[in-house]
Amino acid sequence: MSIGSTPLKFRVTIDPDRCMNCGRCIENCSYGVYRREADSIRINSRSCVACHRCLAFCPRDAIEIEEKPGDYRSHPVWTREIREAVFNQAKTGKIISGGMGNALPYPIIFDRLVLDACQVTNPSIDPLREPMELRTYIGKKPSSLSIRERPGMDTELLTKLSSNLQIETPIMIGHMSYGAISLPAQQAMARAVHRIGTFMGTGEGGLHQSLYPYQKNMIVQVASGRFGVDIDYLERGAAIEIKIGQGAKPGIGGHLPGEKVCADVACTRMIPEGSDAISPAPHHDIYSIEDLKQLVHGLKEATEWKKPVFVKIAAVHNSAAIAAGIARSGADAVVIDGFRGGTGSAPVVFRDHVGIPIEAAIASVDAKLRQQGIRHKVSIIASGGIRQSADVAKIICLGADAVYIGTSALVAMGCRVCGTCNRGVCAWGIATQKPELTKRLDPEANAVQVENLIHGWTLELAELMGAAGINSIESLRGNRDRLRGYMLDEGLLNVLDVKTVGA
């Protein structure tokens, strides 16, 4: 007996009184919802993923998309998602994959943390009138300085500092590869980071030629598949990141299906056209922390010790101890990717069930490194689930030096978080390689949007700092006194080392 159809996820309707029959919805929908039959527009609601491309381009606001028009009998345990996953696997016998980040309704710790402001006993600082410093340096710092001062002579610095990345705002864009996202999407972000004075990651997809003009603002990635890696690539980047794991799918590798590997992607990744690009789960030359140290040193040696090397891990239970090991490996920064991090495609079981939230991971990593007196040896970059400037301020208070954003940068370019990046037909031209779709992006116009977003967050961050009586980001970093937990349990308050509201 067949399982038959399941209830619609979305119902699309067109208000005939408003529709002018222009056909823009048909052109724009890459999921095949609309078609023309004779003079009217027919709708196949079952194909709709609610990417809202049609809504955004309908000149008459004629389209309405209703979520879950019909539902199953409600049940607290056998939710709709659970039942549909069973149907799906009963039919296919496969691992279910999905795009974007964790889709389960876990409580969001960020939303239960509140920031502080000054009243009376100390003045808040007005960023419009007083300097407000958000400049951040990513990399290893010495634990102390040796300075020679002699009367009548210049003061001399005897300590040699390792190279650091200078960023004018603690917000960078994380690694999204060419392949996972389109070239115009990368180009837009590259322009944005170049203008702002921050950095973005290339992902494990190599560096496309058209991005060479922005290479001083690019962090190149060495992941387990080593796609696109050669000495030229390493030398072009401002820093090199070794990707061990990713928050959306800790413990497993990646898979870029052959249909996304067009000639250009193939060339940038240095793999045959149309072949699946499979990154293994572990790096097969890293089976322990000593091996990681060798790779860090190998990459540094290859680039003459001029470039900071980052190591990215997924936030998992033992992140703090792992980060302490990384800090001793000679790496300059550790990137912790929380379980809300987005992805082009991940098995849903990993996306939704493996890993821990970034807030708890950063708090414990920062505490562990301090406890061992090695906090200065690495910068901490938080990624995965940073949605707004308040999240940036909070995660810095918990101990991060800077953040990577991913999803929010895509949303700034139009992404509606529809979660079907894995299908490769993103109507916004972002998570796709189809030329007719990718041309929907305009690298310049989209660059402005991404730039605006980071600029807006930076202004808000400056205001939040000013209100807290702080004029330099160093004084916000790890300043957990300026956070309070609202309705967080005692165990979590202890992990975050934050007091409750009112205390």
Added chain:
Amino acid sequence: MCGIIGVIDRNRQLMDGGKIRDSLAMMDERGSGEGAGYVAYGIYPDYKDYYALHVFFDNIRENKAPLDNLLEKWGTIVHDEQIKTYEQPNIRKVHTPWRYFFRPDRSLMPKSTTPDEDIVTHLVMKVNAEKNGALIFSSGKNLGVFKAAGWPEDVANFYRIEDYKGYLWLAHNRYPTNTSGWWGGAHPFNLLNWSVVHNGEITSYGTNRKYIESYGYKCTMYTDTEVVAYLVDLLVRKHGLSEEMAVRALAPPFWAEIDRMPPKKQELNRAIRLTYGPALMNGPFAICVANENSLVGFTDRIKLRPLVSGESGDRLFISSEESAIRRIDPDVENITMPKAGEPVIGRLYS
């Protein structure tokens, strides 16, 4: 608010505490009668080679013996006595102040290059963290802190501050917001030979505290001022920076200014900010820090609290108010207002 005053005689001429009291009392407007204190350097010449530990006991019978035992375990008590006090109508004597002259047994800290200081620091941190009715609030050589909850003149009279003669003084008149009425919360704060008085609030306290605690210091006084003493101890004593460089780390120039400096200077200032970012102190403050050789005054990077300095002969004064300085010496010269983040430094001639 709070009012602060510091004075150093660079020729080591001694000054008695009477004038300091009067000067501090000039600034009663800046306090609330809930805390005042003094520290004087050079007051124990007969015991100058020993650590002078000033302790508040809650209860002599109960709390003194354990401290005696602990000190005997780590060294020798050369002499100890009650600190003389004189009843004042406005001061409730909730503690018994005591002084010890202590010589640490350096063989107990074999790996350290500064064993005496490390033992004393360890003892201060341990005793104050345990909170067993004893609080060591002064631990340097040939110096002593005198403080209590009350108006400056009452606290001074309680200890008869005019009986003490020092070549360097710091004094503080408190308007508490955090730990009102607690004797331990009054300034000056002291660790080894470092003493600090502070007007303001340190908004970077959480960051500074985490930084200093990763070096083994313990913040036990519930107030932001103690981190200043520990930061200065770390930067100057342990890391070997000069006072100028330490102030530069605590209240550094803005990036915009650093970016305009000539290359070598820029490199130095950038290195200081990179290395000592977690030590940077934010928020409104004016601070005087002293050790046996020098007096340093500085403010936050945008000078949200007042600080003036003046000179008269060998003496250098630093205070919240010019009037307080003039109360000690009406003929004071070179009254200046240091710029934000710029230190005023007075050193002994030899």
